[in-house]
Amino acid sequence: MSTEEGDITGLLQRWQQGEKDAESAVMSAIYPLLRRLAASRLRRSGTMTWQPTELIHEAYEKLILKQRVDFQNRSHFMAIAAHVMRRVVADHYRLRHAQKRGGEASTVSLDDVLSEQTPNTSIRVDLMDIDRLLNELAAIDARAAEIVELRYFAGMSVEEASDVLQLSERTVKRSWQFARAWLHGQLTESETT
Numbered sequence: 001m002s003t004e005e006g007d008i009t010g011l012l013q014r015w016q017q018g019e020k021d022a023e024s025a026v027m028s029a030i031y032p033l034l035r036r037l038a039a040s041r042l043r044r045s046g047t048m049t050w051q052p053t054e055l056i057h058e059a060y061e062k063l064i065l066k067q068r069v070d071f072q073n074r075s076h077f078m079a080i081a082a083h084v085m086r087r088v089v090a091d092h093y094r095l096r097h098a099q100k101r102g103g104e105a106s107t108v109s110l111d112d113v114l115s116e117q118t119p120n121t122s123i124r125v126d127l128m129d130i131d132r133l134l135n136e137l138a139a140i141d142a143r144a145a146e147i148v149e150l151r152y153f154a155g156m157s158v159e160e161a162s163d164v165l166q167l168s169e170r171t172v173k174r175s176w177q178f179a180r181a182w183l184h185g186q187l188t189e190s191e192t193t
Contacts, residue, residue: 007029008030012074012077034056034081035053037078038052039052059081062084062087063081075163083146086131093128133186136186137183146165147179148179150165161176
């Protein structure tokens with residue numbers, strides 16, 4: 001465990017034990033990490049107009065203030081933060097799409113979702129379809145869905161995802177390959193129907 005991870009884990013534990021100053025210390029320590037997650041998430045969100053700070057504050061409210069999660073360590077916190085940010089962005093798109101009553105849906109290139117996939121994947125997909133498919137993937141293979149969240153939504157490398165999930169890099173690569181193939185199949189199938 002790195003010094004930074006140990007410090008954050010210790011702060012999370014102190015905060016959960018009710019230490020008054022620990023929450024602000026946790027935020028100071030994790031804000032740069034959350035900002036990186038938010039910036040990565042927003043880059044991959046098509047026409048999203050939020051700034052990273054706005055996403056961080058919205059996610060922070062759901063992550064910290066409304067949910068009392070027992071964070072085990074920095075890695076556990078980052079995995080949950082990536083999931084919450086995905087949910088916040090998906091909820092924002094759902095609301096915006098509903099307000100437009102079927103209007104312009106936000107799309108991204110399948111290449112963006114599946115990077116490292118075979119060429120000829122220039123299909124445009126709705127972000128709500130990706131969210132729905134990730135929920136379906138989680139029912140089939142929860143670990144693969146979590147790896148997609150960390151790799152695609154949080155912008156983590158294989159090494160970072162393996163650290164967060166405490167899995168070997170080989171296992172992460174195998175699950176990532178399965179998830180990409182499954183998503184590709186689902187998205188190209190829906191494109192042809």
